[in-house]
Amino acid sequence: MSEILSQVLAALRERRSVRDFTAEPVTDEELNSLLEVAAYTPTARNTQAWHVTVVRGLDKIASLNEAVKKANQKPGYERYREVTKTASYSINFQKAPVFLIVGVDREKSVAPPEDGALVLGYLMLGAHALGLGSCWINQLGVITDEPEFREYLTSLGFPPSHRIIGCLALGHRAKLPPVPERRRDHHNLVS
Numbered sequence: 553m554s555e556i557l558s559q560v561l562a563a564l565r566e567r568r569s570v571r572d573f574t575a576e577p578v579t580d581e582e583l584n585s586l587l588e589v590a591a592y593t594p595t596a597r598n599t600q601a602w603h604v605t606v607v608r609g610l611d612k613i614a615s616l617n618e619a620v621k622k623a624n625q626k627p628g629y630e631r632y633r634e635v636t637k638t639a640s641y642s643i644n645f646q647k648a649p650v651f652l653i654v655g656v657d658r659e660k661s662v663a664p665p666e667d668g669a670l671v672l673g674y675l676m677l678g679a680h681a682l683g684l685g686s687c688w689i690n691q692l693g694v695i696t697d698e699p700e701f702r703e704y705l706t707s708l709g710f711p712p713s714h715r716i717i718g719c720l721a722l723g724h725r726a727k728l729p730p731v732p733e734r735r736r737d738h739h740n741l742v743s
């Protein structure tokens with residue numbers, strides 16, 4: 553196997569969900585490299601009907617955090633009520649300097665959750681390969697259509713026909729966490 557392919561396999565094994573970040577900003581170059589990798593994500597029928605809103609800067613992320621907390625407290629959006637209502641809840645673990653909101657077009661994509669999850673997978677692996685860290689944040693998906701939150705999303709440039717599939721807190725990792733226990737019984741072979 554070529555050296556480069558061995559490195560790809562190593563990156564697949566080594567990527568972790570990172571929740572502790574340094575204060576080092578993520579540069580335009582790093583962001584562009586990451587988004588370029590994501591452009592190679594396969595999508596059902598090659599619709600490529602996805603979008604990433606990149607929120608950069610702790611103040612902007614803090615405002616988004618408040619909107620997320622508020623929407624999750626409303627009737628009908630109880631799924632994350634408990635987790636988001638604590639004072640310390642933070643979509644970026646108080647520190648990650650970038651927050652990515654990944655959406656998929658409900659009208660154009662033929663498989664929105666699958667397309668979006670794969671984009672997030674490419675972004676997480678791409679971030680790792682670039683020396684960055686990321687963690688999927690799930691609490692925004694369920695509030696995609698809460699009217700006040702949707703208005704806020706629109707003000708950020710998130711497309712109206714898209715639904716949020718998932719989000720990533722992104723930054724330079726303070727450390728790479730240990731590997732959580734992995735199962736080895738996920739498969740069966742028919743031959």
Ligand SMILES: Cc1cc2nc3c(=O)[nH]c(=O)nc-3n(C[C@H](O)[C@H](O)[C@H](O)COP(=O)(O)O)c2cc1C
Nearest residue numbers: 567568569570571687688689690691718729731732
């Ligand atoms: C669909 C999905 C949703 C997740 N949501 C969250 C989340 O909201 N907050 C969080 O801290 N981690 C979240 N995670 C990260 C998982 O906890 C993590 O992937 C898992 O514990 C395995 O650790 P690893 O990514 O380091 O291999 C999520 C991961 C996935 C795939």
